[in-house]
Amino acid sequence: LLSPYPSPRSLRSEEVAQLSKEIKEKMKEADIFDFEGKTDDKIKTMELVEELRSKRADLQATLLLDAFNKDRAAIPQPIPPPQMATLPAPPPPDARTQELINEKLSKAEALGEQGMVEEAQKALEEAEALKKVGGGTAGACS
Numbered sequence: 001l002l003s004p005y006p007s008p009r010s011l012r013s014e015e016v017a018q019l020s021k022e023i024k025e026k027m028k029e030a031d032i033f034d035f036e037g038k039t040d041d042k043i044k045t046m047e048l049v050e051e052l053r054s055k056r057a058d059l060q061a062t063l064l065l066d067a068f069n070k071d072r073a074a075i076p077q078p079i080p081p082p083q084m085a086t087l088p089a090p091p092p093p094d095a096r097t098q099e100l101i102n103e104k105l106s107k108a109e110a111l112g113e114q115g116m117v118e119e120a121q122k123a124l125e126e127a128e129a130l131k132k133v134g135g136g137t138a139g140a141c142s
Contacts, residue, residue, distance in 0.1 A: 012063050019056040023049055093134045101130045 026049045033042035093101065108123035 012059055016056055016059050016063070019052050019059070023052045023056065026052065091134065093131065097130055097134060101127045104130065 026045050030042045030045040030049065033039075033045060092098070104123050104127035108120045108127065111117075111120035111123060
């Protein structure tokens with residue numbers, strides 16, 4: 001796949017080299033103007049050097065970005081992780097356990113109305129525990 005035409009990338013590399021050469025020449029000119037005491041000419045030359053450096057920096061940044069994008073495109077894309085299976089919801093408690101849960105909730109509500117907050121909280125926690133267990137200790141709770 002060799003082409004008789006240079007790639008845009010190599011053309012840009014040549015442009016960078018050419019700009020570097022021009023900068024070096026202009027710096028020599030500025031030194032000569034400085035030595036001869038031609039301050040205005042030196043300032044104009046240094047302004048031109050700054051413009052050339054800016055152009056060169058832009059070209060170098062473009063080359064670097066192109067190389068980065070090319071390298072990134074060559075990297076194999078990672079395989080996305082498999083979807084995690086969602087856990088099925090726990091089965092509803094059996095009738096006896098549900099009855100105990102309802103009793104605990106009613107008790108908690110009544111205690112809350114009477115202002116017995118700690119006792120109401122304890123009854124709510126017992127109801128939650130029954131929901132989680134799902135009837136394994138249904139006979140042990142009263």
